[in-house]
Structures are given as C-alpha cells and as structure tokens.
Amino acid sequence: xxxxxxxxxxxxxxxxxxxxxxxxxxxxxxxxxxxxxxxxxxxxxxxxxxxxxxxxxxxxxxxxxxxxxxxxxxxxxxxxxxxxxxxxxxxxxxxxxxxxxxxxxxxxxxxxxxxxxxxxxxxxxxxxxxxxxxxxxxxxxxxxxxxxxxxxxxxxxxxxxxxxxxxxxxxxxxxxxxxxxxxxxxxxxxxxxxxxxxxxxxxxxxxxxxxxxxxxxxxxxxxxxxxxxxxxxxxxxxx
Numbered sequence: 001x002x003x004x005x006x007x008x009x010x011x012x013x014x015x016x017x018x019x020x021x022x023x024x025x026x027x028x029x030x031x032x033x034x035x036x037x038x039x040x041x042x043x044x045x046x047x048x049x050x051x052x053x054x055x056x057x058x059x060x061x062x063x064x065x066x067x068x069x070x071x072x073x074x075x076x077x078x079x080x081x082x083x084x085x086x087x088x089x090x091x092x093x094x095x096x097x098x099x100x101x102x103x104x105x106x107x108x109x110x111x112x113x114x115x116x117x118x119x120x121x122x123x124x125x126x127x128x129x130x131x132x133x134x135x136x137x138x139x140x141x142x143x144x145x146x147x148x149x150x151x152x153x154x155x156x157x158x159x160x161x162x163x164x165x166x167x168x169x170x171x172x173x174x175x176x177x178x179x180x181x182x183x184x185x186x187x188x189x190x191x192x193x194x195x196x197x198x199x200x201x202x203x204x205x206x207x208x209x210x211x212x213x214x215x216x217x218x219x220x221x222x223x224x225x226x227x228x229x230x231x232x233x234x235x236x237x238x239x
Contacts, residue, residue, distance in 0.1 A: 002189040002210035002217070003076050004056040004157030030166070034182045037153050037164035039089070044097060044134040046162060046192060047088035048155040049076060058154040058162075059086050059120070060192040062139040062200055064234040066121070067131035070102075071139060071230075072190030073205030074111040074118040086122055088134050092160035100130050106233040108225060114175040116205035117226050119233035137192065139230050140199035141222040145169050145177040147195075152181055152217065154191030154204060169193070169202065169219070176207045178218045185214040193219055 037043045048055035049072065057076035062069050070086050077084075084102040087095045100122040108115040122130050130136075146169050153164045165181030172178045184191070189210045193202030202219030204210045211217045220226065 001075070001208065001212065002184065002186050002204060003073070004054070004187040031149070032165065032167050032180050032182070034163050034165040034184070037162040039091070041135060042194070043153055043162060043164070044089040045136060046153045047086050048090045048187075049190065050085045050087055050099070051082055054157070055087070055090070055155055056157060056187060058188055058190040058204070060153075060190075060200065061088065061131050061134055061136040062119075062230075063131065063136040066234070066237060067129035067136070068121045068124070069119055069136070069233055070122060070130070071117065071119050071192065071200060071203055073203055073210065074107045074116045075205060075209045076190050077105045077107055077118045077120060078111070084120075086120075086130070088130065090155065090160070090162075097134050098125050100125060104236055106229055106236070108229060113206050113209070114220060115225055116209065116220055117203050117222070117229065119230065121233065121236055137194055138199045140201050141224070141227040141230075143195070143199070143201045143222065145171045145221060150179065150193040150195050150201060152179060152184065152191050152193050152204065154184060154188030156183070156185045157187030158185065163188070172207060172218060175221050176218050177202060177221055178207075178211075178216060180216055182215045184211075184217045188217070191217075
C-alpha cells in the first residue's frame with residue numbers, strides 16, 4: 001500500500017541513483033533507474049496531496065474542459081480524509097505554483113483494486129485554474145499494456161522532492177499492469193504513468209493498492225470504467 005498514513009511515518013533511507021537522459025529501447029531512459037525528478041514543465045504538473053502539514057499521496061493535472069482536474073488513486077481519496085490540498089511542483093517545503101484546495105471527489109462506486117483510480121476538481125486561485133498555470137496531460141484509456149515506455153513521477157512521504165523512473169509496463173493480470181522501479185515507497189500512490197505522447201496511461205495503485213514493496217508498482221489497466229469516470233469528473237464544475 002503506497003499511500004502514506006497521515007500520522008508521522010518512519011524515515012526511510014532511499015538509495016537514489018542519479019541518471020542521465022540517455023536513450024533506452026523505445027523511450028527515454030535508462031530503464032528501471034530511479035532519480036530525483038528535475039524541475040521541468042512536465043514535473044510541474046505532478047504534485048503532492050496534503051492533509052494539513054503532511055503529504056500522503058501523489059496526484060497530477062489532467063486536461064479537462066474546466067482546466068481544474070487532477071487524477072490520483074481511489075484509495076487516496078476514500079474515507080474521511082478531511083480538507084485536502086494539491087501542491088503541484090512541491091519541493092522541500094516550497095509551493096512554487098501555490099496550494100490548491102480539492103473540492104469535489106470522483107471515485108468509482110464500491111471501488112476495488114481493479115478500479116483504483118479517482119479524480120478531484122480543485123478550486124480557482126486568484127481567478128486562475130490549475131491547468132492554465134502548469135498545463136495538463138491527456139488522460140488516455142484503452143492503451144495496450146507495454147505499448148510504450150512510461151515515466152512515473154511521485155512523492156514518497158519521507159522526501160520533499162519527487163522521484164522519477166522510466167520502465168515499460170508488463171501485464172500482471174488482465175486488469176493490472178506493473179513497472180519495476182526502485183524506491184517508490186509510501187506516498188507515491190496516485191503517481192501518473194506518462195507515455196512519450198504526454199498521455200497518462202496508468203495511475204500508481206491497483207493491486208495491493210500500488211504494491212507492498214518499494215521496488216514494484218502497479219496500476220489498473222485503464223479501460224471503459226476509467227473513461228466514464230473521467231467524463232463524469234470533467235463535466236463537473238470545481239466549486
């Protein structure tokens with residue numbers, strides 16, 4: 001389970017290997033090497049989810065008509081989580097793009113590990129929507145598992161900076177896919193899996209709520225149910 005508990009977690013020493021942006025197979029690489037994510041337009045769209053002063057999951061901005069939508073794992077938004085904020089591009093206590101209040105949450109009815117995807121709208125800040133500020137990736141369903149490599153970016157709860165890793169997903173089952181990326185520990189649930197076209201084709205969660213070890217992570221295979229949930233959320237105003 002890669003959602004961090006909201007109480008203080010034990011510190012985890014992460015062995016993070018720096019990596020160059022070399023080519024590997026059919027995507028950026030090297031594969032299966034985890035490094036601190038550089039500051040960029042792409043990583044600005046990924047942020048930490050906060051409940052009070054603690055961040056516990058990851059979310060990212062996806063394109064929508066209202067320019068106000070983030071995607072994460074359903075297990076991150078389920079239950080009485082209270083007031084939540086999304087902080088895109090969070091770095092070591094700094095919120096370079098502000099803190100955005102979550103308003104409406106959209107989860108599958110009676111979700112399980114095969115539907116562990118959720119959306120939330122966020123309120124405007126100073127008359128501006130979050131996508132207008134940082135951009136958003138397309139949310140794409142129906143992509144074959146392993147069709148391309150993906151870049152996974154997420155916030156372990158024990159770190160103040162995001163990690164990134166590139167891998168080509170493989171099938172775990174008909175409804176689940178996996179990547180082998182080191183050090184994606186608690187807090188990385190909800191991390192987007194983004195292909196080379198800038199599409200979110202996976203969301204860290206699903207089997208074992210994302211995986212019980214830090215080195216293997218899962219996502220639901222995004223299909224019709226995820227597409228309908230996106231449509232429902234995209235039609236909703238944020239307020």
